[in-house]
Amino acid sequence: MESYRKNIRVFLAFFGPTAGWLVLFFFVPLAIIWIYSFGENSSLTTIKTTWTLDNYKRLFEPEIIGLFWRSVWLSVVSTAICIVMAYPIAMVIATASRKAKPWLLLVIILPFWTNLLIRTYALLNILGTRGRLNDLLHWFWNMGHGALELVGLGSLLGEQFEPIVFLGTPGGVMIGLVYVYLPFAVLPIYSSLERLDRNYLEASLDLGASQWHTFRKILLPLSISGINTAAIITFIPLLGSFLIPNLLGRGQVDMIANVIERQFKSANDWPFGSALSLFLLYITFIILAIQSFAAMRKRNQENG
């Protein structure tokens, strides 16, 4: 692995373009946004860098805190649902036969082959008040209502079918978020279960531990790193999600990214928008720092 020091030219030839790309299209724009975040609108189209902290102070206005809070709890709950749903899926794939495994993985990855925008529009069609899901519920309602009427309990389900409103509610947005980010949670959990030594499980069961006990004391601790990774890589994009709340939230369930977008468009307040974007970035850094700190402590403990 040390050979790149010897073949410095080859190394540069491969690494140079990537590094250049990263600097030009990531670090430079980020630096510009960082500078903007200390600026003020000096006219309609120009920003003066005055190194003011006003944009950061505005982050603590109650409505911004409120929207941040909504973003955080929607993301935390969606992440939790993703992990709870992903774990059994990952277990099924990890324990599937050699032949079935690639097919099951394909099913998980398949949604990525369709553009997110199109998938979200499909969800709009499914979740609408007149959508497919409510059509299905209506059909069930009719069946149930008919059956109950036969036994004289016709009023039990109400006089009329009331469609469930998904769109424009936090619940509807959460369905969309879980749908989109579930695969992100399945894959890391799957890979940690895949690597796990099955002998531990057999030993536990042979020695008389119940299934539940084996799960809690053996399986879960051994796959905790996968769960951690899954939590991080779903939570971070969830926190910044824009498209799902924008379309499924119908303007009623805005998250923080929707506020950021507005600053760059109708509010024409790029400095504040920059401060908001960077705040999101800082939160991400803090989460990652906490995670690696926790991992480090755990390693130290294990090493004694």
Place this chain on the structure above:
Amino acid sequence: MPKPSISIRRRRFLQGAAAVGMSFSLPKRSAAASGKVNFYNWDTYIGETTLEDFTKATGIEVQYDLFADNDELFAKLRNGNPGYDLIVPSNDYVERMISADMLVPLDHSKIPNMKNLDPAFLDPAHDPGRKYTVPYMWGTIGIGYRKSKVKSTPDSWAALYQSDEYANHIALLGEAQTVMQMALKLMGKSLNDWTDENIAAAEAMIIAQKKNITAFAPDNGQDLLLAGEVDLAQEWNGDIQQAMDEDDDISYSVPKEGTLIWEDALAIPKGGPNPDGAHELINYLLDAEVGAKIADFIYYATPNAAARKLLGPEYNENPVIFPSQETLEKSEISIYPGQEIISKIDAAWTRIKAAG
């Protein structure tokens, strides 16, 4: 201010797209040399063959690009013109662009067809003396509604802003300024009267009504109306006209408190490669026959008096396109309030979004 639509249902959109053969690439800097004009317009906002006819008549090619809203247009141009020759901002953005020195003054001698315009449009507050722009189309905001679902015509903004009669079947627009302006109209105020008290009152009104509102629809109120998701939608008249073409059960009313009158104007942004060609295209679009063809196709109100003379009562007496004189008198055109007010409106909007 036609709102674009991703809906594939639109007959007009499909015809328009096929006829114009749109190109979405960025305009090239070398356009002037090849006699090309880069025209940046709204979606579904030109006649079926207008641009082809222009090329045939003048030999100037048109590179046609589309934008979705004024904010997008403004954001693209604010850090320098990427190469557009002709743009179509709405009235308050015309003001913003003039004050930011982004527009080229028009050479009226190159636009003889300005004589075709209705004189009422020649000296508006947003561009006195038409120094920078010529009007292209105008219209109103009103209530699109499903006839079979309402007891009587919803003729007041209160149906959207204060009543729970249509609870959970209401769509408002998604733009902070416009939605708050209609609340001001309902309160009997001028929609340009942005005092702190008025902003606070409008904010409180919308927050109180929020539970009854299905959607703040960014640009698809008419689609929600067509899908039956809402029964009342605050929308631009042209969008509801298009929905009415598809569904006989849909109608449009302009509330009695008055409404916002918008105007989209043709303007030449600074730094474009071919201002001469842009002048030529403006003049062509103001031609009576060309203007009539466009208006007849997109069904927006044209300020071109000569063009209107060529069109029949189906267009000229259409209440969706041309509101009554009485309504017009109570309606206003929006004036750009300045960045400070815009920030206040946005803060109120954020509070509205955070509530509930």
